[in-house]
Amino acid sequence: MKIIRTFIIAALLGVGFTSCSEDDLNPTSIFDSTTEPVRNEFDQWIWKNYTEPYNIELKYRFDDKESDMDYNVIPADYNKSIALAKLVKYLWMEVYEKLAGKEFLCTYCPKIFHFVGSPEYEKSGGSMVLGTAEGGLKITLFNVNALNVSSLDPEILNEWYFKTMHHEFSHILHQTKNYSTDFNDITAGKYYGAGWVNINDATARRDGFVTAYASSAVDEDFVETIANYIVKSDAEWQQILNEAVSVDEAGNPDYSGRDAILRKLEMVTQYLADSWGLDIQALHEEVQERETHIDELDLVTLN
Numbered sequence: 001m002k003i004i005r006t007f008i009i010a011a012l013l014g015v016g017f018t019s020c021s022e023d024d025l026n027p028t029s030i031f032d033s034t035t036e037p038v039r040n041e042f043d044q045w046i047w048k049n050y051t052e053p054y055n056i057e058l059k060y061r062f063d064d065k066e067s068d069m070d071y072n073v074i075p076a077d078y079n080k081s082i083a084l085a086k087l088v089k090y091l092w093m094e095v096y097e098k099l100a101g102k103e104f105l106c107t108y109c110p111k112i113f114h115f116v117g118s119p120e121y122e123k124s125g126g127s128m129v130l131g132t133a134e135g136g137l138k139i140t141l142f143n144v145n146a147l148n149v150s151s152l153d154p155e156i157l158n159e160w161y162f163k164t165m166h167h168e169f170s171h172i173l174h175q176t177k178n179y180s181t182d183f184n185d186i187t188a189g190k191y192y193g194a195g196w197v198n199i200n201d202a203t204a205r206r207d208g209f210v211t212a213y214a215s216s217a218v219d220e221d222f223v224e225t226i227a228n229y230i231v232k233s234d235a236e237w238q239q240i241l242n243e244a245v246s247v248d249e250a251g252n253p254d255y256s257g258r259d260a261i262l263r264k265l266e267m268v269t270q271y272l273a274d275s276w277g278l279d280i281q282a283l284h285e286e287v288q289e290r291e292t293h294i295d296e297l298d299l300v301t302l303n
């Protein structure tokens with residue numbers, strides 16, 4: 001216990017300590033680090049790599065309080081949590097830090113990342129949940145135990161974790177600074193609401209949405225456009241645009257779906273630049289570049 005307390009104090013007083021805000025030193029911090037029972041090696045790594053620099057807590061232990069009791073979920077595996085924590089730092093946090101600065105990340109990033117081992121299924125047999133964000137405070141990532149460290153596939157990583165993170169983070173941004181209502185007009189009257197579950201991506205794209213989920217509501221559309229553009233490779237994005245073109249029985253192409261998606265991309269690009277000084281093209285390129293190096297990462301050693 002003495003060692004743990006010493007570590008915490010050393011971290012707080014450490015040379016080069018650049019805190020996100022004065023809140024870090026508030027004794028009533030939500031992290032309540034002094035009552036943490038035992039900090040294992042991974043806990044110490046989290047402190048050094050998430051909490052101390054970014055004011056983010058990473059919860060990987062099972063905690064009923066953090067899970068929605070309407071769902072059945074299982075805990076995240078320890079080693080897979082380590083691997084994902086390192087991937088999140090490299091493919092997500094460091095990207096925003098590099099392009100928007102540490103202060104931006106510290107201010108707007110959710111304060112808690114919560115890892116859950118299984119996907120979350122509604123007990124009623126409804127849809128599967130990829131991720132959730134609650135009031136900008138917490139992002140939950142599911143299916144952590146499906147992470148295959150020996151065969152990392154960017155497409156699967158994006159589908160399960162990183163698209164979700166960009167999606168949820170974009171909600172925080174637009175909830176902080178509204179986007180132009182002109183966005184609502186691009187595909188007005190075409191949203192499916194809860195009926196989106198019966199629509200496949202290809203159909204949604206012909207209607208002018210990047211994914212089926214984007215067709216559920218305007219806010220979802222807005223953040224799905226951002227998240228997909230950032231994580232999709234150029235070839236994958238082109239494929240989305242190709243699928244958005246429909247051809248009638250006489251062989252005449254209809255480009256309205258593709259044009260709507262491109263107009264939405266234009267609007268989210270403008271929004272991120274004007275409201276946040278964020279270059280979505282640079283975000284996209286940085287993520288694509290980093291994805292080519294994930295096999296070189298050490299996802300095991302805590303240092």
Ligand SMILES: [Zn+2]
Binds near residue numbers: 167171219223
């Ligand atoms: Zn959403």
